[in-house]
Amino acid sequence: MENxxxxxxxxxxxxxxxxxxxxxxxxxxxxxxAKLDDSAVFDLSGKLAFTTDSHVVxxxxxxxxxxxxxxxxxxxxxxxxxxxxxxxxxxxFIIEEGLLQDELDKIVNSIQKATKEAEVEIVTGDTKVxxxxxxxxxxxxxxxxxxxxxxxxxxxSNARPGDKVILSGTIGEHGIAVLSQRQGLxxxxxxxxxxxxxxxxxxxxxxxxxxxxxxRDPTRGGLAxxxxxxxxxxxxxxxxxxxxxxxxxxxxxxxxMLGLDPLYIANEGKLVAIVPALDATKVLKAxxxxxxxxxxxxxxxxxxxxxxxxxxxxxxxxxxxxxxxxGDPLPRIC
Amino acid sequence: MENxxxxxxxxxxxxxxxxxxxxxxxxxxxxxxAKLDDSAVFDLSGKLAFTTDSHVVxxxxxxxxxxxxxxxxxxxxxxxxxxxxxxxxxxxFIIEEGLLQDELDKIVNSIQKATKEAEVEIVTGDTKVxxxxxxxxxxxxxxxxxxxxxxxxxxxSNARPGDKVILSGTIGEHGIAVLSQRQGLxxxxxxxxxxxxxxxxxxxxxxxxxxxxxxRDPTRGGLAxxxxxxxxxxxxxxxxxxxxxxxxxxxxxxxxMLGLDPLYIANEGKLVAIVPALDATKVLKAxxxxxxxxxxxxxxxxxxxxxxxxxxxxxxxxxxxxxxxxGDPLPRIC
Numbered sequence: 001m002e003n004x005x006x007x008x009x010x011x012x013x014x015x016x017x018x019x020x021x022x023x024x025x026x027x028x029x030x031x032x033x034a035k036l037d038d039s040a041v042f043d044l045s046g047k048l049a050f051t052t053d054s055h056v057v058x059x060x061x062x063x064x065x066x067x068x069x070x071x072x073x074x075x076x077x078x079x080x081x082x083x084x085x086x087x088x089x090x091x092x093f094i095i096e097e098g099l100l101q102d103e104l105d106k107i108v109n110s111i112q113k114a115t116k117e118a119e120v121e122i123v124t125g126d127t128k129v130x131x132x133x134x135x136x137x138x139x140x141x142x143x144x145x146x147x148x149x150x151x152x153x154x155x156x157s158n159a160r161p162g163d164k165v166i167l168s169g170t171i172g173e174h175g176i177a178v179l180s181q182r183q184g185l186x187x188x189x190x191x192x193x194x195x196x197x198x199x200x201x202x203x204x205x206x207x208x209x210x211x212x213x214x215x216r217d218p219t220r221g222g223l224a225x226x227x228x229x230x231x232x233x234x235x236x237x238x239x240x241x242x243x244x245x246x247x248x249x250x251x252x253x254x255x256x257m258l259g260l261d262p263l264y265i266a267n268e269g270k271l272v273a274i275v276p277a278l279d280a281t282k283v284l285k286a287x288x289x290x291x292x293x294x295x296x297x298x299x300x301x302x303x304x305x306x307x308x309x310x311x312x313x314x315x316x317x318x319x320x321x322x323x324x325x326x327g328d329p330l331p332r333i334c
Numbered sequence: 335m336e337n338x339x340x341x342x343x344x345x346x347x348x349x350x351x352x353x354x355x356x357x358x359x360x361x362x363x364x365x366x367x368a369k370l371d372d373s374a375v376f377d378l379s380g381k382l383a384f385t386t387d388s389h390v391v392x393x394x395x396x397x398x399x400x401x402x403x404x405x406x407x408x409x410x411x412x413x414x415x416x417x418x419x420x421x422x423x424x425x426x427f428i429i430e431e432g433l434l435q436d437e438l439d440k441i442v443n444s445i446q447k448a449t450k451e452a453e454v455e456i457v458t459g460d461t462k463v464x465x466x467x468x469x470x471x472x473x474x475x476x477x478x479x480x481x482x483x484x485x486x487x488x489x490x491s492n493a494r495p496g497d498k499v500i501l502s503g504t505i506g507e508h509g510i511a512v513l514s515q516r517q518g519l520x521x522x523x524x525x526x527x528x529x530x531x532x533x534x535x536x537x538x539x540x541x542x543x544x545x546x547x548x549x550r551d552p553t554r555g556g557l558a559x560x561x562x563x564x565x566x567x568x569x570x571x572x573x574x575x576x577x578x579x580x581x582x583x584x585x586x587x588x589x590x591m592l593g594l595d596p597l598y599i600a601n602e603g604k605l606v607a608i609v610p611a612l613d614a615t616k617v618l619k620a621x622x623x624x625x626x627x628x629x630x631x632x633x634x635x636x637x638x639x640x641x642x643x644x645x646x647x648x649x650x651x652x653x654x655x656x657x658x659x660x661g662d663p664l665p666r667i668c
Contacts, residue, residue: 007662008662010554010662011659011662012559012659013554013555013559013659013660014657014660015660016554016555017563017658035490035491036490036567037489038385038411038413038416038550039385039412039480040384040385041382041418041482041489043380044379044380045380046377046378046379047375047376047377048375048377048479049373049374049375050374050422050424051374051424051458052426052458052460052475052477053460054426054427054428054460054475056428058464058468078372079373081371082371082375084373084375090477092388092475094390124384124385125386126388126475128388128389128390128666130470130666131665133467134390134392134469134470135468135470136468139462139473141386141388141460141475145479148375155371155375156369156370156371157369216372220345220347221345221346221347221350229370233370266346325345325346325348326348326349328341328344328347331341331344332462
């Protein structure tokens with residue numbers, strides 16, 4: 001008989017303790033987690049970053065990733081986007097009664113691998129189980145704590161006219177990969193999510209410049225939405241050049257078929273950096289030297305006029321205003 | 335027409351930004367949250383506590399509380415149980431499409447009040463919306479960061495033979511209050527959850543003694559389960575005296591009617607402290623001086639023999655072994 005998660009696994013009682021010890025603490029082993037106190041306790045001093053993300057992606061497995069790796073990378077990347085070195089994560093499961101133990105084990109294994117690559121530790125956690133029909137298989141929240149190196153001051157409100165806008169690579173893979181799995185679409189080439197932890201990429205960038213003004217990862221709402229956020233927060237306009245934005249053929253083809261715009265499709269392994277023009281070349285070089293920044297490119301610049309606007313020069317040579325995402329073509333993508 | 339939360343509110347796009355700004359940032363106003371960057375950034379140095387809890391209580395409103403106040407108190411209390419002064423919380427919503435905006439506003443209002451009482455700030459957040467039928471109204475995850483005063487070293491593994499076991503008040507109210515609301519039971523007196531933030535109670539205790547060995551809040555699995563956890567972690571036995579454990583008449587009556595044991599019913603505003611015998615009197619006095627510790631009592635002591643066991647002297651004078659919760663009489667109580 002297949003083992004399945006029962007309501008009792010969320011009771012705080014005996015089965016719950018067994019699940020935590022056998023399935024979680026063993027796989028994610030580290031001394032802080034193993035203490036099993038109500039909080040993890042550690043020494044840390046300086047400018048800290050703290051963030052949270054819940055993950056409700058459907059389906060929970062998809063080409064290039066799963067909800068476990070996503071939960072680690074999502075929070076690691078949010079920490080990295082503040083310039084922080086990600087250190088400690090919390091991990092909270094909401095499980096629908098009936099989830100296969102095998103599926104949960106696969107997810108935990110994938111979490112373990114992702115924490116290893118990202119060089120972070122899961123130090124505290126929580127497990128809730130809800131009755132069948134009250135959730136959709138599995139939701140995962142991760143929160144995270146990281147430390148920001150001295151002299152680094154990154155915020156969405158720091159973009160200045162004249163700054164260059166750098167994108168770390170091709171856009172749209174995550175959203176299209178999840179969508180293709182969900183809807184059983186098949187493309188000529190198997191398209192995979194770009195899901196990746198970006199801590200090392202940010203560290204490589206900070207190693208050559210502490211003057212990076214903004215970092216943001218274009219997840220939900222895609223590149224268009226986060227450029228709008230940055231333009232609004234910094235009270236500047238952002239001009240981008242369509243021809244400079246790298247998009248893979250398979251993503252373009254899928255978007256065309258589905259009537260979607262890659263500018264609004266979620267990514268999970270990309271970032272946008274806004275840096276002073278003087279530092280752009282060395283930051284770009286550092287990015288291209290990292291596995292997750294190989295296709296990095298300057299895609300535009302920051303201007304003073306029309307604050308809050310994002311304007312794209314199209315490949316036809318015309319200009320068009322790029323708005324934030326309105327509506328939601330792809331729910332539950334992360 | 336009634337306003338309801340739509341899938342689009344979780345898209346990361348325009349409606350999502352409006353929801354965050356109008357419903358969350360405004361109500362929970364503080365400078366860290368208002369920055370709207372991917373992480374909150376603050377200076378902090380020392381021994382930190384970090385914890386997480388997801389809340390899936392059903393129904394989301396019940397006598398004496400709601401899922402919002404619970405989400406704040408749950409995490410505040412987990413931090414306090416490590417001896418930490420709770421400081422910063424994250425707040426992550428998973429909303430089922432169709433939730434009434436009014437209900438969400440009520441919850442956010444209740445979160446705001448609870449953070450004010452607990453003297454903590456919500457500094458970072460996340461909102462996901464899932465389609466109808468993929469969640470049950472609203473789930474909330476909070477994670478939290480606090481700072482542990484120098485010289486304080488509290489852990490479930492620190493209980494020593496001879497220590498006294500102190501309980502901060504009556505048990506069973508939270509579980510019975512939620513259950514009565516869920517099942518439409520009515521008791522002669524309206525029973526309310528004991529839901530409360532315990533940071534000030536712990537601070538009052540630490541003000542008279544830095545020698546507190548263990549603190550734990552008897553939530554899921556109740557008093558019986560957490561005493562078992564402490565006995566196991568510390569490799570000691572715990573003897574308790576049934577007559578010393580305060581239980582309200584209404585809880586006893588409800589438990590009798592429903593065939594439940596108050597020892598296994600969840601509390602959300604109580605704690606167990608294990609302290610050296612020498613410090614017990616002053617810690618007890620400090621607890622009774624705090625609103626949330628008025629009915630505090632010494633309920634037992636720690637012994638060396640039979641490590642891992644919890645043994646109760648019953649009101650009939652016999653002894654019985656108190657095991658951890660097996661099964662789950664009350665799912666989704668927190």
